[in-house]
Amino acid sequence: MVGFLNFVIGFVVSLLIGAFGIYVGARVIADRNDYEYAVLTALVGAFVWWLITGLFGIIPFAGEFIGAVLGLVAWVYVINARYPGGWGSAIGIGVVAWLAVWVVLVVLESLEIIASGALGVPWL
Template sequence: MVGFLNFVIGFVVSLLIGAFGIYVGARVIADRDDYEYAILTALVGAVVWWLVAGLFSLLPIVGGVIGSVLGLLAWIYVINARYPGGWGSAIGISLVAYVTVWVVLVLLETVGIIASGALGVPGL
């Protein structure tokens, strides 16, 4: 039971950190101020990234690289579908989300609160 509880807590904290990055990106780039919307975007984006990256990583030899790139593009597609402004804004939101989540994770890891990693922002 403790293992499952740790998983649930880790999942929720990771999702909230990833959603915070998307929220900041959307606030800066698309002038959208809705954290609940960012949480749903992070959750959908994480699932889509996981499915795409996982499926393409099954390809022999270069599957992992192709899967990672296509997974990232799929994640940006989710952001593009959920926020106004087109692909340029989606890429901007994604970049701000990456930087924001990286800063939060470095700060939390520095004070010993959490190990790095965030659901909803691929690769972090």
């Protein structure tokens, strides 16, 4: 039971950190100020990322690389579908989200609060 509770707490904290990154990116790039919207975007983006990387990851040789690239494109597509401004804005939101989450994780890890990682933002 403790393992499951740790998983749920880790999932929620990770999701909220990833959503914070998307919130900051959307606030800076698209002038959107809705954290709940960012949470849903992070959740959908994480699911799409997991699905695409999982499907392509089973292909031998270059499948993991192709899956990672297509997963990233799919994640940006989710942002593009949820926020105004087109692909350029979606990429900008993604870059700002990645940087914001990276800063939060570095601070939290340096304070020995959590180990590095966030759900909803690829490669973190």
